[in-house]
Amino acid sequence: MAEQRKPRRTTVADVARLAGVSAMTVSNVLNAPHRVSEPTVQTVRAAIEELGYMPNHAARALSSGRSQVIGLPLYLEDDTFSEQNPGLGGFLHGLLGGLVKAAAISGYGVHVTTPTEGATEIALYERLIAARQVDAIVVLETMPKDERIEFLSQRRFPFVAFGRTGPQHRQCWVDVDNETSMVGIAQHLRSTGRERAVYLATDSALPWVHQRQAGFLREFPSAVVRSFGSLEAVAAYVAEADRPDVFVADNDAYAVVAMRALQRRGITVGEDVAVTGFNDFPFASMLDTPLTTARIPLRDIARCLFERALREISGDTDQPGRLVTAPLVVRSSA
Amino acid sequence: MAEQRKPRRTTVADVARLAGVSAMTVSNVLNAPHRVSEPTVQTVRAAIEELGYMPNHAARALSSGRSQVIGLPLYLEDDTFSEQNPGLGGFLHGLLGGLVKAAAISGYGVHVTTPTEGATEIALYERLIAARQVDAIVVLETMPKDERIEFLSQRRFPFVAFGRTGPQHRQCWVDVDNETSMVGIAQHLRSTGRERAVYLATDSALPWVHQRQAGFLREFPSAVVRSFGSLEAVAAYVAEADRPDVFVADNDAYAVVAMRALQRRGITVGEDVAVTGFNDFPFASMLDTPLTTARIPLRDIARCLFERALREISGDTDQPGRLVTAPLVVRSSA
């Protein structure tokens, strides 16, 4: 099938020969041009151009000990997501997009993996680290006490977390400022004169659930708070609830379901009652009544994650955590 | 900061010494155990276990010439997507999820990249290939005549395409059987006794647009076909249209907008008129009137793409293209 074996790829040596310098000089032109005199840089660059030379990734990684790749371990469970978490797709798109783009600009790649059936995420990290396959790892959905963070800190391996880490951990993270963002929503509602609020919370121990709720209660201390484990439960509750003038959901899906339940009762959302969500998932603006919500700036967060990862790689292990506010997006629902 | 330099990672040599064999034997136990006698395998495995040895990725790649990574070049443009293409997030989630999982099972990783500002996708391929950073490339959104496919074929570099390639190209692809799937939708509508159909088409030269339309017209030759460049245009048209009994959209977003326009006119979707979409995007089941649509089995497609990529890598360059049908999902809208 393949016509000829061994076309022998062009290497630094070829470039060096053509430019009349040593291989090391070529390497320096590529990696630390300031070490090389201007005329030599020109000559070498010309030779590189002429031969169309591009350095071999594996060789570079082996020799230098850095792979120029950051690892993104992901749980991508089967189809459950579409029912459970319609926003997940948008989340992935924004985060991955931002990360890949930021990485590309700095000459890095993003290595996406997932634990194989039955294996833990830690085992996956172990492999990535031992194989020296990535220079840093991005940890998602961090918990206040998180064994993954513990593991990585203890191994002194560079990482960044999306989600604040607990006080006992290293503080290399970026997170949504859920509390402040929810305060923003609350203040907007207050400014429209609403008073009787119901807060629809997710029934989960994920940190953001509590953070958002705390933010809301700061502005509406007397709000009624209800937790739900499923969209159906939310719908059932809203369908029966006596008439508050605001439903504040801690996520967009709950808000959508609430709006539907209200519309079924003939209540006009945005007039008779206000409804807000959180996330600004892709369909929020295309709903029957476009949803007022807080937009999580995923691309900015991703960029920020990457920058911190870079710093970690270069040895700066004392970066403080960073909170990013999700700006309010006012549409017709509130 | 770092306490001690040079902990010197454990290497094949360490394992070899402990097991009392040569480095090559250790390598063989890892990569081709059938070449090694059973007792030796045991001894070596025990030594590996004891030392917690894991092979260095870069060294392996450099020496063997294969990286055990497949490349996934992606365009992840800034926020435009949420307005333009709310399904993109779900698309990414399904495809990436399937790919990463399939790859992980076979010991492969997925390298996600994007062309840097101003650079072409081809230039990106060039880098990936020259750097020997990936063993195969997954090409998305293939067009009938596609210079990316041309480039990869000509370079004889392993690839798989999502989307059928033109007859002049190599046929290593997996695609949705848009025509047959749309015929499925049409037959379902026919079986409910509907007759007067309007087909809402995307105004684009993407191959699936024509394929789906062709499928529909096979069953409803007399259908009215209209093309639209924006959701607003769809809404405006449907708001004015005289009463057909079916609106068939070639994508879910159009279907959603159409349903909304109909509801505004007081028309009950699913009874007075049927509406269908295509894709089964994450929110299709959570709409006011859950949407009847065709579900693109992204995870299966991704698995299939990966399998083909593997075959390509191992030199089998004569795989035929493969069509995957998107099964009909009947909900209340039709």
Next chain:
DNA sequence: ACATCGGATATTAGCGCTAAAACTAGAGAG
């Protein structure tokens, strides 16, 4: 004039692994 210094480049020596070739027996054939 001669030691000194520092910028630019060259040499050396691997990084950790595996392909390929070269050895070992011990089994079976003549």
Next chain:
DNA sequence: CTCTCTAGTTTTAGCGCTAATATCCGATGT
């Protein structure tokens, strides 16, 4: 009793790059 032959193993030789060190050379100081 020598001569294959083969399964199992070791030896040799890089893969292509860069860290670390050595070398060169002209400019500077006294």
